Amino acid sequence: MTLHEEAELRRGAVRLGVARLNKRAQHWRKHIDTHELDMRSPKHCVLAQVYGNYYAGLEIVGPFWWKFVPWSFAPLKWDRYQQRWAMRHGFNLPGGSDAAWWGLNHAWGEEMHDGGAEGRE
Numbered sequence: 001m002t003l004h005e006e007a008e009l010r011r012g013a014v015r016l017g018v019a020r021l022n023k024r025a026q027h028w029r030k031h032i033d034t035h036e037l038d039m040r041s042p043k044h045c046v047l048a049q050v051y052g053n054y055y056a057g058l059e060i061v062g063p064f065w066w067k068f069v070p071w072s073f074a075p076l077k078w079d080r081y082q083q084r085w086a087m088r089h090g091f092n093l094p095g096g097s098d099a100a101w102w103g104l105n106h107a108w109g110e111e112m113h114d115g116g117a118e119g120r121e
Helices: 005-022 046-051 055-061 064-068 075-088 098-113
Strands: none
Touching: 005 046, 005 055, 005 075, 005 098, 046 055
């Protein structure tokens, strides 16, 4: 996969994440400080800036039926599902190199700059 193709995949994932945030928190953009944005950090990522931390945000923006899964469900399998969902929506990466994380930060930054007119007050 070329660098351009990887960047397009990241932008597509971020667009899915934006759509999800637009559904769950209409004015989420006003909570984002792009200078502090660090998608690798559970304290400075998009979800943390909107909901306080990555994990709380993931619980809120994730599929509604997450709350109905019994606690007896295999926790490791569940965690992997949550993380795959987060990756598909541009909130996380599968490990990822520094360059990949930079690319994800950049994709969110572009969205905040270029796509910011959508969903704003």
